[in-house]
Amino acid sequence: MVDPIISVRDLHVDYGDQRVLEGINLEVRRGEVMVLLGGSGAGKSTLLRQMIGLERPTSGQVYVQGVDINGCSEKELKAIRRTMGVAFQEAALFGSLSTIENVEMPLRELTTLADPVIEIMSYLKLVRVGLGEASHLLPEDLSGGMKKRAAVARATALDPELLIFDEPSAGLDPIVAAELDELMLFLKHLFEMTMVVVTHEMASAFRIADRVAFLYQGSLIAVESKQDFQTSTDPRIRQFLDRIPDRLSESETVRRHLRELVGITGE
Amino acid sequence: MSVLEDIGATVIQQLNYVGELTTQFWSGLGALTQVLPVLGKRGRWRAALVQMAAIGTGALPMIATVSMSAGFIFAMQSGAELRRFGALQFVINIIGIGFTRELGPLLTAIVVSSRSGSAFSAEIGTMVVTNEVAVLRTMGLSPVDYVLAPKYLAAVIVVPCLAIMSDLFGVLAGGAYMLLSTKMTVAMYFRAVADAVVLRDISSGLVKSVVFATIIVHVGCLEGFKTQGGPDAVGRSTTSAVVKATLLVILADVLFTAIFYWAKLE
Numbered sequence: 001m002v003d004p005i006i007s008v009r010d011l012h013v014d015y016g017d018q019r020v021l022e023g024i025n026l027e028v029r030r031g032e033v034m035v036l037l038g039g040s041g042a043g044k045s046t047l048l049r050q051m052i053g054l055e056r057p058t059s060g061q062v063y064v065q066g067v068d069i070n071g072c073s074e075k076e077l078k079a080i081r082r083t084m085g086v087a088f089q090e091a092a093l094f095g096s097l098s099t100i101e102n103v104e105m106p107l108r109e110l111t112t113l114a115d116p117v118i119e120i121m122s123y124l125k126l127v128r129v130g131l132g133e134a135s136h137l138l139p140e141d142l143s144g145g146m147k148k149r150a151a152v153a154r155a156t157a158l159d160p161e162l163l164i165f166d167e168p169s170a171g172l173d174p175i176v177a178a179e180l181d182e183l184m185l186f187l188k189h190l191f192e193m194t195m196v197v198v199t200h201e202m203a204s205a206f207r208i209a210d211r212v213a214f215l216y217q218g219s220l221i222a223v224e225s226k227q228d229f230q231t232s233t234d235p236r237i238r239q240f241l242d243r244i245p246d247r248l249s250e251s252e253t254v255r256r257h258l259r260e261l262v263g264i265t266g267e
Numbered sequence: 268m269s270v271l272e273d274i275g276a277t278v279i280q281q282l283n284y285v286g287e288l289t290t291q292f293w294s295g296l297g298a299l300t301q302v303l304p305v306l307g308k309r310g311r312w313r314a315a316l317v318q319m320a321a322i323g324t325g326a327l328p329m330i331a332t333v334s335m336s337a338g339f340i341f342a343m344q345s346g347a348e349l350r351r352f353g354a355l356q357f358v359i360n361i362i363g364i365g366f367t368r369e370l371g372p373l374l375t376a377i378v379v380s381s382r383s384g385s386a387f388s389a390e391i392g393t394m395v396v397t398n399e400v401a402v403l404r405t406m407g408l409s410p411v412d413y414v415l416a417p418k419y420l421a422a423v424i425v426v427p428c429l430a431i432m433s434d435l436f437g438v439l440a441g442g443a444y445m446l447l448s449t450k451m452t453v454a455m456y457f458r459a460v461a462d463a464v465v466l467r468d469i470s471s472g473l474v475k476s477v478v479f480a481t482i483i484v485h486v487g488c489l490e491g492f493k494t495q496g497g498p499d500a501v502g503r504s505t506t507s508a509v510v511k512a513t514l515l516v517i518l519a520d521v522l523f524t525a526i527f528y529w530a531k532l533e
Contacts, residue, residue, distance in 0.1 A: 052405050078407035086405040092398040106406050108310060109413070154402075 003066060005030050005162055005194050006051055011060035013046055020046050022218045024060070030161075033188055033195045035205045035226075038215030039240060044198045045089075047215065048166055051196065052086055053077060064162070082110060084162040085155030089170055091147035093139035099150050100126060100135040106157045125153040129183060145176035152183060156193075163187065165197040169204045181207045202241065206230065214240070291411060291492075292485055298409070298416035311417060318421035322383045323429060329378050334433040337374060338362060338440030346444060355449060356459065362441030363463040368527075371434035372472045373520055376479035379426055380512040384487035387418060388508035391491025392501035400492070415488045419481070426480035427473045434472065471527045478523060479516045486512040 004027035013021040021043045028034045038044045049055045050062055053069040061068050064080050072080075093102045103122040107113060113121070126135050129149040139147060148168060155163055168184070169177035181204050187193050188208075199205050205212060205226070212229040214222040216236050222229060232238065239246075304312040345361045391414060394400045400410050442456045451459075490508035494500050 049401075054401055054404060081405055081407035084405070086402065088398040088402065090397050092402045094399055094402075095393075106408075109308065109408055110406065 004028055004063075005065060006196065007063040008047075008051065009061045009063070011047075011050060011062065012058045013043075013050065013055070014058045020218055021050070021057075024220050026213055026220060026223060028194060028196055030194055031188075031192050032210040033184070033197065033208050035209040035212050036196065036198045036215060037200065037202070037205055037212055037240070039200065042215040043218045044200075044215055045166060048164060048196065048198045052084065052164060053081070082158055083160055084164060085158065085160040086164045087148065087151040087155045087166070087168065089167040091139070091151040093142075093147060093150055093154070095139055098136050098138055099131060099142065102139070102150060103154045103157050106154065110158065122153075122157065125157055126150070128156075129153045145172050145179065148172065148180055149183065152180075152187075156187065156191075159191070161194060163193050163195045165195065165199075167198055167200075169199060169201045174203075177201065177204055178207075180204075184208050287493075288485055288489055291415070291489055292481070294409070294411045295415050295419050295485060295488075298412040299420055301412055302416045302420045311413075314417035315420045318418050319425050321386070322379060322418075322421055323425035326375075326378055326382050326429060327432065329382065330375060330429055330433050331436050333374050333378060334366075334371070334436035335440040337370060338366065338437035339444055341365060341370070341437075342441045342444035346448060355445075358441065358445060359456065359459045360463040362438060363460045364468055366434045366437035366441075367464050367468040367472050369472070369520075369524070370437060372430040372475040372479060373516070374437075375426060375430040375433045375476060376483065376516045376520075377513060379422070379429065379480070380483045380487075380516060381509055383422070384483045384512045385505045385509050387484065387487030388491040388494075389501055389505045390414075391488055392494035392504045393498075395492065395494045396497060396501060410492065411488075415484070418488065419484045422480040422484045423477055426483075427476040430472055430476040431469075434469070471523075475520065475523050478519055482515045482519060483512045486515060 006026070006028040008024050008026040011021055011024040012019070024047060026047075036044045036047060046055070050057055051064070053062070053064075056070055062070060065083060067076055067080055069077055069080060093099070094105065097105060100119075100122050103125050104118050107118045107121060111118075123132070123135060126132055129152050131146060131149055131153065134142060134146060134150075139150070142150060152163075163184075165184070168180050172180065184195060184197070185208055188195060195208075197205070197208065209226045212222070212224060212226050213220055214229065214237055222232060222234065222237060224232075229237070230241070232241070238244075301307040302311045302315050342358050342362055346355060346358045349355050349357050391400070391410075394410075394414070400414075403410050403413055438460055442453065442460075445451050445456050446453065487508045490504040490511065494504045
């Protein structure tokens with residue numbers, strides 16, 4: 001088998017005294033769409049930030065393209081980062097640059113291409129995500145969905161092998177979210193990109209995923225194909241899939257406080 | 268015991284801050300060449316030009332107002348005392364030397380710190396909160412190179428220019444006082460100023476301005492980069508950028524004035 005594009009080995013992450021990720025082992029294969037699912041606070045975004053080397057782990061390793069991104073030189077890390085594109089939850093477009101300048105920015109900074117070539121390439125990237133007509137607008141004039149698509153265009157500016165998405169459909173209406181899903185599938189089929197997508201939108205996840213990794217309270221409890229995942233019998237996964245709420249806290253102190261609030265004293 | 272622990276923790280915290288500031292200073296200094304036109308990365312100098320307009324041109328009206336007011340106040344207060352000794356002409360020396368050596372650079376630094384130091388930390392803090400800094404890092408670009416360096420180059424060029432302007436406005440205000448309260452002519456006033464001020468006064472003021480510019484940019488940017496949390500954190504880092512930059516500017520002023528003072532005595 002070809003070696004995985006991302007390999008996470010026995011990763012532990014603590015924030016202060018709080019353990020956020022515990023013993024994560026995960027391999028992302030070339031050409032697949034891996035969806036990281038999990039509830040709020042399960043550690044999805046933390047795992048993603050570890051995979052792109054934005055944060056250092058407490059222990060464990062993250063290998064991207066076979067290189068330990070926390071143990072390599074700054075130069076190696078830069079080379080690795082050029083093979084991946086990241087689209088963040090808030091789109092994170094540079095507010096002072098127009099849409100097309102946002103896409104041009106990595107090309108200008110990281111390549112020696114001539115300006116006309118950069119302009120053509122950037123425009124094509126925008127056309128690909130359907131933003132040809134919005135190329136000269138500032139990010140503040142774009143709608144939420146357009147911002148995300150512009151972020152995808154920027155993330156793909158350098159034709160990365162690996163695309164990473166943090167909550168692509170958060171804050172979007174179902175139709176725009178579905179458009180974004182189709183865009184991702186389009187990029188995957190056309191350019192054989194590997195994708196890692198963090199989300200808690202199940203409809204989106206099952207549309208785009210090849211495999212699903214499920215995080216629960218900082219641990220990976222399942223890494224399987226989406227078919228297996230959908231038929232899983234694990235109660236923690238079933239609760240997520242069937243949208244069963246947690247029982248609200250009913251500790252003795254809460255009940256006592258409630259009784260006091262409504263003026264009932266004693267039993 | 269806990270008092271000792273608190274003192275220790277505070278000292279470590281402050282030393283840590285100085286360490287971060289120093290590290291950032293060296294990488295910022297190294298990144299300066301990238302902002303230069305022709306020699307540097309393409310297009311970066313444009314960002315520096317935009318910053319020069321924001322830090323420099325934008326501050327000019329405030330610098331003018333503050334310096335003229337301070338100059339006039341200074342002239343009136345010293346004039347009131349010196350008049351009693353029949354030494355009113357020394358107001359010219361006080362204004363000339365006071366502004367070129369001290370007040371020009373200091374007032375400029377305080378204005379720039381409150382206008383631009385706060386803007387730096389707010390801009391960078393917002394970039395941190397909205398993940399724009401993370402985007403830069405994932406692109407393999409250093410935020411210090413891309414965001415800090417243009418501001419630093421701009422400030423190092425523009426703040427000394429502003430200090431000169433401040434000197435000028437201060438001297439003009441002093442002149443207004445002298446013309447109003449004596450029979451001096453404009454030409455006589457400027458000749459007296461030229462006699463009172465030597466080049467060394469101006470150059471020591473300019474050295475200070477470069478140091479102040481460095482402090483304002485690095486403190487402002489560091490506070491921005493250290494922003495953690497949501498939009499309210501941006502407000503906190505902006506406040507602390509202005510407070511820390513102003514404090515450090517004044518401390519640096521004491522240090523540099525002492526250095527120039529003892530160097531002159533030798």
